[in-house]
Amino acid sequence: MSSVIDLHSHSTISDGLFTPSELVRRAAAQGVRVLALTDHDDVAGLDEARAAASEAGIALVNGVEISVTWNKRSVHIVGLRIDPAYEPLRNGLAAIRAGRGERAIRIAAELEKAGIPDSLEGAYAYAANPGIISRTHFARFLVAKGIVKDTRTVFKKYLVKGKPGYVEHSWADFADAIGWIRASGGIAVLAHPGRYDLGRTNLGSLIADFKETGGEAIEVVTGSHTADQFIQFANYASEFDLLASTGSDFHGVGESYMDLGRLPALPSGCKPVWHNWPEMSPESEVLSSELGTVSFTQHSALSTQD
Structure with a gap:
């Protein structure tokens, strides 16, 4: 069954292979009804994507994926429902x-x-x-x-620690990025937490710091997570009282963990980040009941990096 909501995707504005309008058209063709464009550190594709979404009859959610540094480690925070014109956010990006x-x-x-x-x-x-x-x-x-x-x-x-081409880099301040998202009217989401290879103690510290700093949601179902990790991060969401998000992290055919419209449903008990969104209200064309339930399956992955 195709998933109707995908809250993590990339276009050529960052490191995707499709232009914003091409991405939206592919999403619509794959059955997606609510799509967030979350390019790395840039919001320049949102206007084009919104126009294409209007033509395709789907809803576009303003998004961005911000590169941040937490305890000398690189992590990513997705901002959903942001105001892309908010000046501190634009300056930070x-x-x-x-x-x-x-x-x-x-x-x-x-x-x-x-x-x-x-x-x-x-x-x-x-x-x-x-x-x-x-x-x-x-x-x-x-x-x-x-x-x-x-x-x-x-x-x-290459390009990873201990290999040719790797360099240390300091990204945006963790708290600053969450602040930009929140002050712009958006929701801060901890992106693909299963990818950070932190170990249980550090992972718990990251999620606790994220929550304490104003983070509101965590990606539970995302392309790079395994079926076991869906459950693991659903439990973290419950433990830290975080909303649950879902997104393919689609970059393009051949360079993505999962295609648009192919996400499994959130585990039972999760409170979706979209629980009070107008796009998902009974009056809209996209109904929560359309999310359905599909079995958890393993997916091969190509590693797209920031």
Whole structure:
């Protein structure tokens, strides 16, 4: 059964393979009725996506995925129902994007030391939006050069800690990012917590800090989580009184954990982040009952990175 709501997706404004309008059209074709565009550190695709959503007859939720630093670790916070015109948010995102450009220069220098020249220009060739240059764009360059066979392999041999091309980087302040989202009228969601490899103690500390700082929801069902993790993070949501979110984290065919419209339902007992949204009211065309129930299945994954 297709899922009608997907609250985590990416376009060419960050590191997705589809333009905002192409992404919306694919989502509609896959049965999605409520879609959040959550590009990394940029909201420039929302106007185009909203126009396409209107034409396709689906609802678009304003979103963003903010790169933050927590205890010297990189984590991501999704903002849903944000006001993209809110100036402190826009200024904060602009500062993150400037940092991305500086990091890219350092990544290229490290790859040069490893005998891989011209990677900066090569990565930018894959970045439709040069303001969002990411490790994914370097990965696509390395695959195109024949240095590795696919992006999954890139993130085993390059660009990660202890491997060529890795550099330390400090992102936005954890509390600042949550504050920008909340002050803009949005909901702060801890993105794909199962990906952070923190261990139980640190993971609990992250979720506790997130809640204490103003975070309101956690991604329970997301493309990179296993079936066991759906249950694990449903339990965390209950323990910390957090709303439950769901999103494919779709970037494009061949580079995503899960396709649009193919998410399983939230585990029973979760309070959905959309529980009081007008898009999901009985008066709207999208009804909560349409979410249905599907079995939990394992999905292979390609690792798309910030």
